[in-house]
Each structure stands twice: as structure tokens, then as C-alpha cells.
Amino acid sequence: MQVMIREAKREDLEQIRALYQQPDFHGLDMVPLEQSERIFEQMAGYPYYKVFVAEYENQIAGTFTLAILPSLTGDFAGVIEDVVVKAECRGHSVGEKMMRFALEQGKKAGCYKVALSSNVKRDRAHKFYESLGFEKHGYSFVTEM
Helix, strand or coil, rough: CCCEEEECCHHHHHHHHHHHHCCCCCCCCCCHHHHHEEEEEHHHHCCCCCEEEEEECCCCEEEEEEEEEEECCEEEEEEEEEEEEEECCCCCCCCHHHHHHHHHHHHHHEEEEEEEECCCCCCHHHHHHHCCCCCCCCCCCCCCC
């Protein structure tokens, strides 16, 4: 079965939200669907801030967001966030196809780098990212607001 990556549509939001509810992702209480819809619309107003989905076996099997950020130096950097694959679809190249797609989008946009962050507890995800050529770089700092 082939994995297809495409830009998410508003009607995909419920399935995307279900992916985020998996215990090994966030498993958090989410904002109401209506608020997710407003956020999705706001994202479309940015020059490049997109949600993508991976389809596998006629279902949405994964998702990620990609932002392409310009700097005043004229460089562009890509930022990948919220990467998640449905538990039962892991091991079928869904995550690999998503990350390769994201990297290709960054390359097309002229990014000098594409970065992502991952929770320190997600050892399996770290090994996965490293298998795709990502390297640990510097430190990541967070302040809870």
C-alpha cells in the first residue's frame, strides 16, 4: 500500500485531532473543534505554515506541520512540528514518507536547514529521526507559560 502526503483540509481536522489524542503523543485535553477550525484558518494566513496529512490504507495515518520562516539575512529555515503517526500504522513507512516530504518542501523553498524538536522522553522517535539523517544540535530551551 502506498503512502500519500497532501495538505490537510478543514474536513480532516477531526481525524488529525484523534491522532493527537494518542497516549504516546500528547494525550491531552484539546481545545474544542471550533477553536481548532479557527486556528487552522489563521495558519492559512501565514506565508508558509501548513498542516499535512499522510494517507495510508484509505485513512489519515499521520500528520505534521511545516513552517518556512524567512530571516532578515535572506535565509529561510524550516520548522517541523506536531509529528504523529497512528499507532497501528507505524512500521509502514508513514513517518519516513512524511519527513522526506517535509525535507523536500524545505529544499524547494531554499531553506538552509530544517529543524524539529521532540520530547526528551520519546527515545523511539529520536532513533527514527536520526535514521533519517537528523542530528542532535545544541540545546532546546522551554519556558512554561
